[in-house]
Amino acid sequence: MTRGISVRGMAVVHPIARAWISTGGTGARNYDEFADDAEITEIIASNPESALAIEMPHRAPDSLGKDFASALPDAAVRLSRQRADGSYAPAENVVAAYRIEEPGRPDEAAYGIFAMVDTAQISTSADEPGLVIRNEDVFLDKVRERVALARVTHHLLSPVLLLQTVRGEALHEAIAAAVAGAGAPAVTDSDHAGRSHAVWPFAGDSPVAARLLALAGAGELVVADGNHRSLAAQSGGLRRFLAVITTPASVSIEPYHRLITDSPVPEPDLIARLEDMGGAVTAVRGRPTVPPTRGTVHLYVGGGVTYRVELPTGPSSGVDSMDHAVVERVLLRDVLGLDPGDKRVVYVGGDYPPSWLEGEVDAGRAALAILIAPVTVDEFVEVNLARARMPRKSTWFTPKARAGLVLADLGAEV
Numbered sequence: 389m390t391r392g393i394s395v396r397g398m399a400v401v402h403p404i405a406r407a408w409i410s411t412g413g414t415g416a417r418n419y420d421e422f423a424d425d426a427e428i429t430e431i432i433a434s435n436p437e438s439a440l441a442i443e444m445p446h447r448a449p450d451s452l453g454k455d456f457a458s459a460l461p462d463a464a465v466r467l468s469r470q471r472a473d474g475s476y477a478p479a480e481n482v483v484a485a486y487r488i489e490e491p492g493r494p495d496e497a498a499y500g501i502f503a504m505v506d507t508a509q510i511s512t513s514a515d516e517p518g519l520v521i522r523n524e525d526v527f528l529d530k531v532r533e534r535v536a537l538a539r540v541t542h543h544l545l546s547p548v549l550l551l552q553t554v555r556g557e558a559l560h561e562a563i564a565a566a567v568a569g570a571g572a573p574a575v576t577d578s579d580h581a582g583r584s585h586a587v588w589p590f591a592g593d594s595p596v597a598a599r600l601l602a603l604a605g606a607g608e609l610v611v612a613d614g615n616h617r618s619l620a621a622q623s624g625g626l627r628r629f630l631a632v633i634t635t636p637a638s639v640s641i642e643p644y645h646r647l648i649t650d651s652p653v654p655e656p657d658l659i660a661r662l663e664d665m666g667g668a669v670t671a672v673r674g675r676p677t678v679p680p681t682r683g684t685v686h687l688y689v690g691g692g693v694t695y696r697v698e699l700p701t702g703p704s705s706g707v708d709s710m711d712h713a714v715v716e717r718v719l720l721r722d723v724l725g726l727d728p729g730d731k732r733v734v735y736v737g738g739d740y741p742p743s744w745l746e747g748e749v750d751a752g753r754a755a756l757a758i759l760i761a762p763v764t765v766d767e768f769v770e771v772n773l774a775r776a777r778m779p780r781k782s783t784w785f786t787p788k789a790r791a792g793l794v795l796a797d798l799g800a801e802v
């Protein structure tokens with residue numbers, strides 16, 4: 389099998405022709421980081437300048453009652469107003485260095501660059517040429533929303549997070565050196581976990597930018613976060629998409645769980661079906677936890693009862709044997725009779741601890757929580773470089789690039 393490649397030496401990472409850089413207050417978690425839509429509305433209510441009000445316009449307090457499509461004009465108006473009132477400052481032909489610092493751990497900073505990447509370089513299979521590898525199933529309705537938002541606002545607010553798999557260490561060192569000598573950042577923002585996000589723009593034709601671009605584009609880039617946004621760039625016919633290119637040393641992968649809001653199968657039948665399919669099920673008392681090893685998931689059904697389930701191995705191998713794939717195939721489809729896109733299946737990322745899942749079940753807002761062990765960064769990179777397809781919603785990368793800090797003006801990307 390031949391891996392997809394591109395012509396070596398071809399520039400695939402570029403400066404942002406016209407960027408809008410936040411002057412403060414617009415930074416936000418990405419629209420797909422929430423397990424509860426009401427949380428989005430609460431955040432916008434407390435911070436109306438948040439980019440969430442544009443990315444999820446139908447969740448803004450003054451647009452409630454509208455569906456996404458009907459609220460899109462509101463998003464365009466909000467962005468236009470923010471550009472006019474100084475919430476964003478324009479910058480021509482820039483590459484923006486990006487640093488994320490954990491509270492109390494400045495020596496473990498994450499680094500990346502905001503830049504534009506050629507959409508034509510996206511490869512989704514072994515026989516499709518390209519240096520940008522995307523190999524995870526997506527939900528097409530979310531893709532359509534991103535396409536529509538870009539067309540109405542003419543801007544990209546959330547970057548695709550790409551891992552540099554060849555020159556990651558050199559890129560990490562180069563960005564750290566660049567920001568160390570660049571003075572104060574253009575903007576600093578704090579996220580919900582207390583992490584500090586800082587951005588330094590560099591002129592696209594400067595020696596610093598040239599080095600960062602060369603390292604960022606030196607080899608295959610793997611989509612770590614933003615599978616829907618990258619497909620939206622393709623579906624929407626965008627020549628380039630906004631990305632943060634980061635390094636393997638800058639990220640880790642947290643668990644990605646599932647919450648079943650309404651189970652079509654009663655608990656006794658659920659357990660019996662799992663056992664019939666080869667799963668070893670043991671009831672344990674105590675609060676639900678993340679499984680310590682692969683091959684086992686924890687099911688929390690409420691009332692302090694957790695089932696430890698050793699997943700059936702079956703004939704599958706490789707990616708098909710990964711826990712998230714087995715959960716989708718066996719537990720969701722075969723046992724519960726649910727399609728992965730069913731609204732009763734909520735995908736809950738690592739920002740939400742097991743105690744949050746437990747609370748949702750105990751409060752009656754969900755019938756079942758499925759806790760799954762995380763994959764590793766090395767496993768993720770290996771799967772992608774082999775052009776295999778990751779199970780849907782199986783990687784919750786952290787820290788995530790923040791939306792609303794650097795925007796790409798699509799009108800300048802010709």
